[in-house]
Amino acid sequence: MSNSDTIVALATAPGRSAIAVLRLSGPSTKAILDTLCGNVPEARRASLRRLRNSAGELLDQAVVLYFSSPASFTGEDAAEFHLHGGQAVVSAVLRAILDTGLGRLAEPGEFSRRAFLNGRLDLTAAEGIADLIDAETEAQRQQAMRQLEGSLSETVESWRDRLITAMALTEASLDFSDEGDVPDGLIDEGIAISSAVHTEIVNVLNDGRTGERLRTGFSVAIVGPPNAGKSTLLNRIAGREVAIVSPFAGTTRDAIEVRCDIDGFPVVFVDTAGLRDTEDEIEREGVKRARQRAEAADLILQLHAPDNQSSQISGSETIWPIDVELIAVRTKADISLFPCTVGDANTHADFVISAVTGQGIDDLLLAIKRRISKRTIQAPLITRERHRRALIDTVAHLERISETSSRAINPEFIAEDMRLSLRALGQITGRVGVEHILDKLFSGFCIGK
Ligand SMILES: Nc1nc2c(ncn2[C@@H]2O[C@H](COP(=O)(O)OP(=O)(O)OP(=O)(O)O)[C@@H](O)[C@H]2O)c(=O)[nH]1
Ligand SMILES: [K+]
Ligand SMILES: [Mg+2]
Numbered sequence: 001m002s003n004s005d006t007i008v009a010l011a012t013a014p015g016r017s018a019i020a021v022l023r024l025s026g027p028s029t030k031a032i033l034d035t036l037c038g039n040v041p042e043a044r045r046a047s048l049r050r051l052r053n054s055a056g057e058l059l060d061q062a063v064v065l066y067f068s069s070p071a072s073f074t075g076e077d078a079a080e081f082h083l084h085g086g087q088a089v090v091s092a093v094l095r096a097i098l099d100t101g102l103g104r105l106a107e108p109g110e111f112s113r114r115a116f117l118n119g120r121l122d123l124t125a126a127e128g129i130a131d132l133i134d135a136e137t138e139a140q141r142q143q144a145m146r147q148l149e150g151s152l153s154e155t156v157e158s159w160r161d162r163l164i165t166a167m168a169l170t171e172a173s174l175d176f177s178d179e180g181d182v183p184d185g186l187i188d189e190g191i192a193i194s195s196a197v198h199t200e201i202v203n204v205l206n207d208g209r210t211g212e213r214l215r216t217g218f219s220v221a222i223v224g225p226p227n228a229g230k231s232t233l234l235n236r237i238a239g240r241e242v243a244i245v246s247p248f249a250g251t252t253r254d255a256i257e258v259r260c261d262i263d264g265f266p267v268v269f270v271d272t273a274g275l276r277d278t279e280d281e282i283e284r285e286g287v288k289r290a291r292q293r294a295e296a297a298d299l300i301l302q303l304h305a306p307d308n309q310s311s312q313i314s315g316s317e318t319i320w321p322i323d324v325e326l327i328a329v330r331t332k333a334d335i336s337l338f339p340c341t342v343g344d345a346n347t348h349a350d351f352v353i354s355a356v357t358g359q360g361i362d363d364l365l366l367a368i369k370r371r372i373s374k375r376t377i378q379a380p381l382i383t384r385e386r387h388r389r390a391l392i393d394t395v396a397h398l399e400r401i402s403e404t405s406s407r408a409i410n411p412e413f414i415a416e417d418m419r420l421s422l423r424a425l426g427q428i429t430g431r432v433g434v435e436h437i438l439d440k441l442f443s444g445f446c447i448g449k
Contacts, residue, residue: 003117006032007106008097009448010090017085022093023448025111028102029077033066035100036081036093043068051081053096060089074111075118109445113438116430123430124153127384130445131215138264139376143214143383152381153429155204159197159394160425166193167418174411187411191401194418198398201391204381211380212388213298217259217266218372221294223318224303226250226274229331232355233303234258234271237365243271250274253286255293263369265376270297275318299371300326301364304349306336327351327367333359386428393424 006026012019024032033040035054041047043066051059063082072078083089097103112129115121121129128148135141169190222230226249234243238258244251256271270293273286294300300320320326330336330349334357342349351367353360382388397420400413426432 003114006103007110007114008094008103009106009111010094011080011448012085014087014090016087020083020085020090022081022083022090022097023078023106023111024080024097024103025072025074025076025078025106025114026103027077028100029066029079032097032100032102033064033079035102036096037064041066044071046082051083051093051096053092054099059092059096060084062093070118070120073120074114075120076114106447107443108447109442109449110447112445112449113442116438116442122153124156124387124428125150126442129449131383133446133449136259137261137266139214140266143211143379146379147383151379152383152387155381156425156428159201160422160431162193162197163418163422163425166190166197167415167422169193170411170415170418174415187414190418191414194398194401194421198395198402201395201398205388205391205395207378207380207382208375209382209388210375210378211383212385214266214376214380215383217268218298219268219270219293219296220299220301220368221270221272221290221297222301222303223272223275223290223294224301225305226276228274228303228305229355230274230303231256231271233301233329233331233353233361234269236355236358236361237269249276250278250280250283250286253282255289262365262372265369265372267368267372295321295324298325299368300324301329301368302326303329303331305332306330306338325371327364327371329353329364331355333357390424390427393427394421397421397424 004027006024006028008022008024011021011023030040036051036059037047037049038052041049041064046063046065049062049064051062051064053059060083062084065080065082067073067078069075069077081093083093098105109130112121112126116123116126125148128144128146131144132141132148135144167190169186173186173190222234224230227247231243231245231252234256235241235245237260242258243256250273252271252273254273258269258271260267260269272290272293273283275287275290278284278287302318302320328348328350330352331354333352333354336352342352351360351364353364355361382391397417401417401421423432
């Protein structure tokens with residue numbers, strides 16, 4: 001893969017559509033335009049052209065856009081063909097471009113990679129574009145847009161600026177020390193700056209991983225004894241028959257996931273096997289998985305069906321780790337003989353629902369949405385594990401500075417840790433040492449992006 005090649009790819013989804021966009025970038029862009037259109041359209045102006053192959057056959061009438069370097073997405077000479085979106089049209093034009101021998105098919109993410117290498121985007125903006133394209137819900141779109149607009153990179157850059165100042169002060173004090181006259185104030189000021197940055201980064205790291213969860217979806221585990229109505233509730237929320245429902249206890253074995261958009265928030269509901277002691281080996285494995293999924297969830301819906309012999313809840317309560325968020329739900333309100341009110345001490349129910357009549361379901365979903373949106377009040381800055389790891393590295397070096405300075409160790413060590421913290425921080429935007437992450441990052445993009 002060479003960065004001096006001219007690359008081409010379909011930028012729109014494959015298949016039949018009104019318009020399909022073929023994208024082109026690289027030094028041979030003008031030559032390819034000239035071959036297909038008969039001339040090079042004026043830059044940045046939509047121009048209607050007849051496209052022909054080298055044999056002179058008419059392939060399509062298309063709107064063609066030419067972008068002259070460096071004023072393009074990639075920073076290179078680039079073009080877009082807005083074709084009629086038939087599969088045969090796209091193939092014919094693509095073939096004509098490749099037949100010129102001047103271009104090749106792009107790798108996944110190669111346009112964005114070139115934009116990064118040419119300084120048109122930093123890594124966080126490139127990730128923002130990828131997330132924007134993957135966004136399925138409104139909250140995901142907003143988060144991707146914030147990142148594309150620079151929320152993370154601006155914060156990281158301001159930390160970098162301050163750490164550069166801190167390092168300059170520390171190094172200045174080292175220079176002075178050669179002359180035997182060390183103004184203590186300089187290094188102290190440097191350490192004070194780095195310790196303030198340290199505190200700010202730790203605060204940002206303490207975000208409950210909300211940004212990562214917003215990207216992948218918050219998980220809500222539906223748990224409870226067999227026949228509590230877990231699968232029926234999942235089907236009701238999904239609006240289709242995802243899970244098997246039956247009057248036999250122990251129907252569900254595997255965890256079943258459904259992705260939903262709950263008023264703009266991405267939520268993955270997980271239906272699980274009914275929790276009980278059992279001799280059945282397969283069911284026991286299901287119960288084990290159910291517990292694992294519940295413990296890893298952001299929120300647990302603990303379901304229990306009414307006991308029509310008494311107003312007390314039936315079955316033994318499952319004990320979950322203290323820090324797990326839980327909503328207690330009493331099901332089958334339509335057949336309950338004993339009325340149950342929300343918050344009733346005998347029934348421990350936060351919500352009373354019927355998945356058959358729909359009673360209480362909207363209120364339950366609203367409560368789930370509120371729990372999630374409460375976590376996202378502070379727009380999170382970290383959206384990927386990659387960011388988190390770089391910040392943890394940065395903090396590790398900054399921590400050493402405060403330890404070193406409290407033990408009055410050689411200021412050269414302090415300057416070195418400041419340098420290392422800057423390196424770690426610079427990985428987020430891609431300012432330093434990122435060659436090793438580029439392949440991994442951009443290969444996750446789709447072709448044509
Ligand atoms: N009347 C009424 N019946 C319900 C309701 N929810 C579930 N049921 C019935 O209760 C039985 C068990 O429902 P499931 O959804 O399979 O229960 P489950 O908790 O998934 O059961 P397991 O997978 O075996 O643990 C089925 O016969 C359902 O039709 C409800 O709200 N009202
Ligand atoms: K069942
Ligand atoms: Mg079930």
